[in-house]
Amino acid sequence: MEFKAGALLEKIEYPADLRKLKEDELPEVCKELRQYIIDVVSQKGGHFGASLGVVELTVALHYVFNTPYDQLVWDVGHQAYGHKILTGRRKDFHTNRIYKGISGFPKRKESEYDTMGVGHSSTSISTALGMSVAAKYKKEKDRHVVAVIGDGAMTAGMAFEALNHAGIAKSNLLIVLNDNCMSIDPNVGALKEYLTDITTSHTYNKVKDEIWNLLGKISKFGPNAQEIVSKIENGIKTTLLKQSNLFESLNFRYFGPIDGHDVIRVKKVMEDLKDIPGPKILHVLTTKGKGFKFSEEGNQTVWHSPGLFNKETGEITKVVPKEPQPPKYQDVFGHTILELAEANPKIMGITPAMPTGCSLNIMMKAMPDRAFDVGIAEQHAVTFSAGLATQGLIPFCNIYSSFMQRAYDQVIHDVAIQDLKVIFCLDRGGLAGSDGPTHHGAYDLAYFRCIPNMIVSAPMNEEELRNLMYTAQLDEIKHPFSIRYPRGNGVMPDWKKPFAKIEIGKGRKIKSGDDVAILTIGHIGNEAVKACEQLAKEGVNAAHYDMRFVKPLDEELLHEVFSKYNKVITVEDGCIMGGMGSAVLEFMVDHNYTAQVKRLGIPDAVIEHGEQKELYAECHYDNKAIVDAVIDILGVKRKALSA
Numbered sequence: 034m035e036f037k038a039g040a041l042l043e044k045i046e047y048p049a050d051l052r053k054l055k056e057d058e059l060p061e062v063c064k065e066l067r068q069y070i071i072d073v074v075s076q077k078g079g080h081f082g083a084s085l086g087v088v089e090l091t092v093a094l095h096y097v098f099n100t101p102y103d104q105l106v107w108d109v110g111h112q113a114y115g116h117k118i119l120t121g122r123r124k125d126f127h128t129n130r131i132y133k134g135i136s137g138f139p140k141r142k143e144s145e146y147d148t149m150g151v152g153h154s155s156t157s158i159s160t161a162l163g164m165s166v167a168a169k170y171k172k173e174k175d176r177h178v179v180a181v182i183g184d185g186a187m188t189a190g191m192a193f194e195a196l197n198h199a200g201i202a203k204s205n206l207l208i209v210l211n212d213n214c215m216s217i218d219p220n221v222g223a224l225k226e227y228l229t230d231i232t233t234s235h236t237y238n239k240v241k242d243e244i245w246n247l248l249g250k251i252s253k254f255g256p257n258a259q260e261i262v263s264k265i266e267n268g269i270k271t272t273l274l275k276q277s278n279l280f281e282s283l284n285f286r287y288f289g290p291i292d293g294h295d296v297i298r299v300k301k302v303m304e305d306l307k308d309i310p311g312p313k314i315l316h317v318l319t320t321k322g323k324g325f326k327f328s329e330e331g332n333q334t335v336w337h338s339p340g341l342f343n344k345e346t347g348e349i350t351k352v353v354p355k356e357p358q359p360p361k362y363q364d365v366f367g368h369t370i371l372e373l374a375e376a377n378p379k380i381m382g383i384t385p386a387m388p389t390g391c392s393l394n395i396m397m398k399a400m401p402d403r404a405f406d407v408g409i410a411e412q413h414a415v416t417f418s419a420g421l422a423t424q425g426l427i428p429f430c431n432i433y434s435s436f437m438q439r440a441y442d443q444v445i446h447d448v449a450i451q452d453l454k455v456i457f458c459l460d461r462g463g464l465a466g467s468d469g470p471t472h473h474g475a476y477d478l479a480y481f482r483c484i485p486n487m488i489v490s491a492p493m494n495e496e497e498l499r500n501l502m503y504t505a506q507l508d509e510i511k512h513p514f515s516i517r518y519p520r521g522n523g524v525m526p527d528w529k530k531p532f533a534k535i536e537i538g539k540g541r542k543i544k545s546g547d548d549v550a551i552l553t554i555g556h557i558g559n560e561a562v563k564a565c566e567q568l569a570k571e572g573v574n575a576a577h578y579d580m581r582f583v584k585p586l587d588e589e590l591l592h593e594v595f596s597k598y599n600k601v602i603t604v605e606d607g608c609i610m611g612g613m614g615s616a617v618l619e620f621m622v623d624h625n626y627t628a629q630v631k632r633l634g635i636p637d638a639v640i641e642h643g644e645q646k647e648l649y650a651e652c653h654y655d656n657k658a659i660v661d662a663v664i665d666i667l668g669v670k671r672k673a674l675s676a
């Protein structure tokens with residue numbers, strides 16, 4: 034599908050084409066680029082508000098800097114659509130996030146302009162510092178390195194670790210702080226308040242303006258620019274700014290705040306900054322969703338990633354199903370934690386910057402003193418939860434499976450070794466879909482299974498999720514407890530049944546059968562249910578067990594399985610190495626059973642983006658692949674399907 038670009042954008046394949054344009058043509062380029070993003074995203078979906086907010090920044094950066102020789106590093110990368118369009122991918126942009134299409138994030142394999150693959154936040158300053166130290170070491174004096182980081186991403190410890198290092202590394206590095214006061218939800222924390230303070234402080238801005246007046250003249254001085262800046266620093270800047278500016282205190286030269294939607298001004302400032310050595314930070318104020326009435330004025334959280342919409346009316350496309358639909362797992366979590374918290378005053382809720390994404394916002398609204406958005410700070414979220422647990426409270430710490438990777442040491446050091454009862458709810462477990470490899474929750478079953486004291490569970494449906502959450506908070510449970518579930522909908526329209534306790538380490542038999550045993554964990558078990566129905570048509574009578582727990586394993590169930598069957602299939606929406614199937618194999622060997630075991634799950638490979646069902650099929654564990662695996666392991670011929 035071809036989307037029509039405006040007359041100027043049409044001429045730009047690569048940034049070199051952009052650089053041929055006159056400065057006064059840049060506002061028009063921005064207009065056309067913005068329109069192009071609106072046209073495509075409204076029809077094809079994807080992240081939206083963030084890319085609209087950085088259109089001017091994107092154009093100015095590629096105009097001023099000599100990309101790809103100069104290294105441009107985007108943080109998170111969900112805002113890099115304009116960058117993609119200006120760097121050789123305009124014609125492919127309609128395939129954004131679609132199976133086999135281009136990635137929704139910068140990706141090294143995709144383009145030399147994507148200097149670093151991203152998806153998780155707050156990595157850009159570290160990456161850029163590495164690049165600039167390398168440039169210094171290699172004596173590439175003319176090479177510039179720029180990191181673009183949002184105020185949300187700036188809340189993470191990793192960003193501060195990098196600032197701390199960059200402040201003494203003395204290499205050339207420009208950090209553009211794109212401050213729009215938003216994370217996905219409104220940004221939180223003291224840093225956000227600080228950024229608002231320096232944006233609005235009169236004393237601070239008066240001094241800053243004087244500096245800017247001087248800096249405005251710098252470009253005319255050419256090589257003497259450095260000397261002039263030193264003089265400024267030795268004067269008012271060191272006395273007042275160092276005392277009052279966080280970044281100056283960390284040895285950064287701080288510039289701004291400036292209007293990030295005035296492309297000419299942004300361009301001029303960046304040109305000036307090019308001549309100034311050392312670590313610099315340019316504070317740019319932008320509006321998320323800028324230039325599209327409905328996102329600019331509407332709910333910015335919704336417009337972060339709205340799905341398809343009508344670009345004329347701003348109406349977000351809703352498919353209204355005929356039948357009642359099962360709820361999303363995340364909403365079941367959101368309603369259930371509130372219900373449990375109403376009955377149990379010890380329960381607290383914690384999310385690192387995903388209140389809408391994980392639906393903790395339901396509890397945050399009802400119980401603001403008991404539910405916390407701690408910013409993009411997974412490590413802190415885990416140890417903060419551990420702190421709460423030491424005081425006898427019961428924290429439910431909800432973190433997407435892939436973001437939990439950030440907090441692995443905290444889980445081991447601050448929760449498991451202390452044997453504290455923190456309940457981890459891991460949303461987006463398994464293949465996450467169009468966000469791609471950075472967001473797939475591929476590893477949690479494997480990486481939690483090996484941690485002492487940890488209970489590792491996964492519900493097959495909404496009712497099980499509720500019951501696991503209910504069970505985890507009961508006083509008799511004394512250990513860390515993890516419950517993982519996938520992105521998207523469950524399977525039960527009628528899910529809100531009274532709570533029932535689940536016995537720890539107990540699976541359940543879903544279906545009896547004589548020929549083969551299929552063992553599943555979590556939601557993917559529903560694919561096995563379908564597979565068993567198809568297998569019945571093939572004349573194969575398969576048994577199906579839902580393991581529910583990867584740890585502790587249901588040994589009684591496994592003794593039954595290995596005593597009865599010599600053909601076993603394990604299925605999990607997680608990495609094959611080290612996951613549930615591995616646990617089953619270990620059990621088999623440890624107990625001297627012999628059986629032919631085929632493990633289905635995510636292979637040892639980077640799985641790209643696509644719809645979940647496309648990826649399940651690619652990784653061979655959707656219902657069809659389960660049927661194939663059974664037919665294969667039994668060595669039988671197909672009847673119904675081949676007929």
Ligand SMILES: Cc1ncc(C[n+]2csc(CCOP(=O)(O)OP(=O)(O)O)c2C)c(N)n1
Nearest residue numbers: 083152153154183184185186215216217386
């Ligand atoms: C480690 C990690 N945690 C959470 C997220 C989910 N996430 C994606 S974008 C985003 C908000 C980023 O805010 P900001 O950096 O201010 O950029 P903006 O969207 O406002 O442009 C969050 C929390 C993530 N990508 N990585």
